[in-house]
Amino acid sequence: MKVLNSYERVQKMNSMQEITIRQVRPEDLDAVTEVEAVCFPKAEAADRASFEARIKAFPDSFFVAEEEGRIVGFINGAVVNETTIRDEMFEDVSFHNGTGNYQSIFGLDVIPEYQHHGLASRLMRHMIEETKKRGKQGLILTCKDRLIGFYETFGYRNLGVSESVHGGAVWYDMILELEA
Ligand SMILES: CC(C)(COP(=O)(O)OP(=O)(O)OC[C@H]1O[C@@H](n2cnc3c(N)ncnc32)[C@H](O)[C@@H]1OP(=O)(O)O)[C@@H](O)C(=O)NCCC(=O)NCCS
Numbered sequence: 001m002k003v004l005n006s007y008e009r010v011q012k013m014n015s016m017q018e019i020t021i022r023q024v025r026p027e028d029l030d031a032v033t034e035v036e037a038v039c040f041p042k043a044e045a046a047d048r049a050s051f052e053a054r055i056k057a058f059p060d061s062f063f064v065a066e067e068e069g070r071i072v073g074f075i076n077g078a079v080v081n082e083t084t085i086r087d088e089m090f091e092d093v094s095f096h097n098g099t100g101n102y103q104s105i106f107g108l109d110v111i112p113e114y115q116h117h118g119l120a121s122r123l124m125r126h127m128i129e130e131t132k133k134r135g136k137q138g139l140i141l142t143c144k145d146r147l148i149g150f151y152e153t154f155g156y157r158n159l160g161v162s163e164s165v166h167g168g169a170v171w172y173d174m175i176l177e178l179e180a
Helices: 006-017 026-039 048-057 087-091 119-133 145-152
Strands: 020-023 062-067 070-076 102-105 107-110 138-143 157-161 172-177
Touching: 020 119, 026 048, 026 062, 026 070, 026 107, 062 119, 070 119, 102 119, 107 119, 119 138, 138 145, 145 157, 145 172
Parallel strands: 102 138
Antiparallel strands: 020 062, 062 070, 070 107, 138 172, 157 172
């Protein structure tokens, strides 16, 4: 990663303020597929067909971070009636049930040159706020051990090793219970 000097850091911080978070649109399909391919190894990355299905099934649980027309990050996930994510859910949008109790997070991505400036945190806070407004019970996700501490800062609790074998990695189940 390039180390920024203090002038570059201020420039970057200012430009980060210009980033808007909005709901995904069908025309964002190629851009989100590319962001995913940059952020995840091939075995873990969702492909174009998955994103196409997700954008159709749950556009209101799919938010992108956009700077001057360029998608630099996103967060998305189905609404489900279970307290943990199962691997089948990633590929089958029929698990999405808008009236379900839990907002899942299938993916949180920020392209490398925009990382470490709080953008993933903004996307996560946006999803949590939307989920609260919708009166859901909470949010769920799976993550690798190195990100457990990151998600704990939002109030997620670690439920231990997940049954997920997604991409051949070890994942942890995390849950954020919202106050009624
Ligand atoms: C993970 C990811 C989304 C983070 O994006 P980001 O915009 O850099 O995140 P933020 O700047 O909002 O937050 C990062 C900060 O959280 C904190 N943080 C990170 N890991 C942490 C941990 N384990 N414990 C406590 N705090 C942690 C640190 O303060 C970190 O700041 P730093 O990056 O300057 O060290 C991004 O690196 C990414 O897209 N990675 C590839 C895809 C991926 O792994 N996604 C997560 C799927 S589970």
